[in-house]
Amino acid sequence: MTIRPTLSIAGGGTGGHVMPALALADAARQAWPELKVQFIGVERGLEATLLPEQGEDVLLLPMHSIQGAGLSQKLRVLLWELPRAVWQVRSHWKSETPHLVVGVGGYASITGVLAALVSRIPVVLYEQNAVPGMVNRKLARFCRKIMLGFAEAARLLPDEKSVMTGNVVRENIAAIKWQPHLPPRLLILGGSQGAAFLNSNLPAACRLLKAKGLEFEVTHIAGKEGIETVSTAYREASINADVLGFCNEMPEFYASGDMLVARSGAMTVGEAAICGMPAIFIPLPHAADNHQYYNARAMSEHDAAIIVEQKHASIAVLAGEIEKMLFDSHRLSAMSRAGRAWATTDAMVRQLKVISSYLPLSEVSA
Numbered sequence: 001m002t003i004r005p006t007l008s009i010a011g012g013g014t015g016g017h018v019m020p021a022l023a024l025a026d027a028a029r030q031a032w033p034e035l036k037v038q039f040i041g042v043e044r045g046l047e048a049t050l051l052p053e054q055g056e057d058v059l060l061l062p063m064h065s066i067q068g069a070g071l072s073q074k075l076r077v078l079l080w081e082l083p084r085a086v087w088q089v090r091s092h093w094k095s096e097t098p099h100l101v102v103g104v105g106g107y108a109s110i111t112g113v114l115a116a117l118v119s120r121i122p123v124v125l126y127e128q129n130a131v132p133g134m135v136n137r138k139l140a141r142f143c144r145k146i147m148l149g150f151a152e153a154a155r156l157l158p159d160e161k162s163v164m165t166g167n168v169v170r171e172n173i174a175a176i177k178w179q180p181h182l183p184p185r186l187l188i189l190g191g192s193q194g195a196a197f198l199n200s201n202l203p204a205a206c207r208l209l210k211a212k213g214l215e216f217e218v219t220h221i222a223g224k225e226g227i228e229t230v231s232t233a234y235r236e237a238s239i240n241a242d243v244l245g246f247c248n249e250m251p252e253f254y255a256s257g258d259m260l261v262a263r264s265g266a267m268t269v270g271e272a273a274i275c276g277m278p279a280i281f282i283p284l285p286h287a288a289d290n291h292q293y294y295n296a297r298a299m300s301e302h303d304a305a306i307i308v309e310q311k312h313a314s315i316a317v318l319a320g321e322i323e324k325m326l327f328d329s330h331r332l333s334a335m336s337r338a339g340r341a342w343a344t345t346d347a348m349v350r351q352l353k354v355i356s357s358y359l360p361l362s363e364v365s366a
Helices: 015-031 047-053 071-092 107-118 134-142 151-156 196-211 224-236 250-255 266-275 288-300 315-326 329-342 347-356
Strands: 006-010 036-042 057-061 100-103 123-127 145-148 162-164 185-189 217-221 240-244 259-262 279-281 305-307
Touching: 006 015, 006 107, 015 036, 015 047, 015 123, 015 266, 015 347, 036 047, 036 107, 047 057, 057 071, 071 107, 100 107, 100 134, 107 123, 107 134, 123 134, 123 347, 145 151, 145 347, 151 162, 151 288, 162 347, 185 196, 185 250, 196 217, 196 224, 196 259, 196 315, 217 224, 224 240, 250 266, 259 266, 259 315, 266 279, 266 288, 266 329, 279 288, 279 315, 288 305, 315 329
Parallel strands: 006 036, 006 100, 036 057, 100 123, 123 145, 145 162, 185 217, 185 259, 217 240, 259 279, 279 305
Antiparallel strands: none
């Protein structure tokens, strides 16, 4: 009887957890067509809509987060929701028990990992950020291996278990190579939901540059809620700008630009680096453990990006930093080369090598 290898990926909540999980799943299925992938998430997370739309097999749990919650919610989660969710996962597995569980962070990850440990299923953790999240820090002692998106995360995790793999960037994005344009084009990435700070301040910064007689173009991903306001701001400043609510064609987005202004989630930093896209990162100031700052710092320490903390990011400061980069082709070229030199280009191979040790694969092609 042939055993079908099965991988369960647990975690989610935000795009920072869901997109790396989906990238890992796609890479694994491409390497091993016989592999079945299951997901475990929460009803309140991005995975509740994104994964079913992608046709994925996902178990959604009715759980709440305890981070920043009051005492009553913490007690409810720990004493009722978590035990019930672990029972739901184990019941779900009765028909098909996975051979490996990968925890990608977020509170849904706890449930899947605990269910795996009780069921004696091997666990591998995947930490995307330069600072490990609370969930992965707590679970690290119980897992077999920890895959790191950033080498900097190793200082807070067990050395003997940590493996630097990098974060997987989609192949069609990784194939993009930076090149200059005339006039130069500024890319502004607020994420799939937009970023209110970027939407409010970047059009005003661009207005200052336009008032100085500088010629440039803009592509601004503003989120659905920001399209009208942001479009109006650029139009009133007579700036040639494409304002998008969401971008389904990220390779074309990166290929069209000369530099990027963005938050510094792990995947954004990885994509910018591998494309050789010079960047100004404005880390989300309230991100857990300030991880976006440390993600950005990892790239900036290699002279491939600069950091402007939000508390210092006045409209004038932003305009000044953009001007110093966007219109200096020599600096942009140097930053592009530095980013590509720093980027991890074989993250897919490294991650598949780790998980292949725990799957009954007939042939390891990774």
